[in-house]
Amino acid sequence: MSDLPCDKTFPVRAARHLGPATGRKEARTVRSADGSGRDNSAVTNVGRDRLRELLDAVLAEDHDGGARSLDDMAGDAYASSFHFSRMLSRGTGEAPVAMRRRVLLERAAWQLKHGSSVTEAAWAAGYDSAEGFSRAYSRAFGHPPSRPAERHWLPAPNGIHFHPPLSLWVDANEHATNPLTEQLVRHDLEDTDALLEYARRLTEAELREVRLPGTVVLEWDGPEETVGDVLCHLVRTKETWLASIDGRDTPAHTARPAVAELVERHDAVAGAWLAMVRDLDARGAWGDRLIDALCDPPESFVMSSVVAHVLTFSAHRRQLVRHMLRAAGHRVGPGDPITWLRRHRNEETTGDELP
16 A cells, blocks of 8 residues: 555654655655655654654554653653654644554554454553543544444544554645634533543532522523532533434433443543534534424524534533532632643643642
């Protein structure tokens, strides 16, 4: 399939897929999936020899089976963590830890499709447990690892992907999701994750105590006066919309679910929601309409307005939870997407949002 050199080790071969080092200008031309050399503007800001070294450091195998930290990668590239992250992010449009996580999940998807067990794939991808791997895989691909992925590539801002058996492929024609859309949706999902995890430490009394009497976010959802009420609606909203989009009945759940149940449900819905948004963006289908026959009478919704609706009221509810937690004496941060993005890019930040 590829006419590029085949080295034995994963990181070296991966880097060499960028081609021979002939200077900064030529570093813009990479091998695309159709075999032609095309201009890929994502890989432009770092000389090709240095970019090879950075990719080697990011994708080097850990023979002990552990996860490689940013410090490990930077050390292999003879750079500080700050400068390593900055160079790689500028050169590829993706932070080092995020790139490694994504490429190893792509490799795991390919391995699972070709007979590996979930435990084997999890270990090879650097996860300590099959459960943690399953959560990350489901979030990335929109379904659990027990179901083979139709395509093992995940969306990437630079077209760099795992190519079996031990190399990378650069797709110069890849459509990357609009970065603002991607950040808004992922911040919503990850901040909801953080709130749900924090809620595990609350007592049942703290979850169910009325903090904001008479609070109603949306009339048809009813009162949301407690932390538990708001967390439930944060999860249920996406479940309901996805059911409508997929043509399924609205899922039935207990009226006052435990936090553990909400965590499990959010793990299941988050990946599917992100995959749906990415699909809309890739197809340019924001103007498509959803006809919801579950409404009486049936209603029509423009898909862009559905996503905007969910993001708007999810942001409001996440702030409501924070307000209630502060009222209960908990010190929590503001949930600022600026801080989230800095952390995601491994840049310096002021600290954790939730203690």
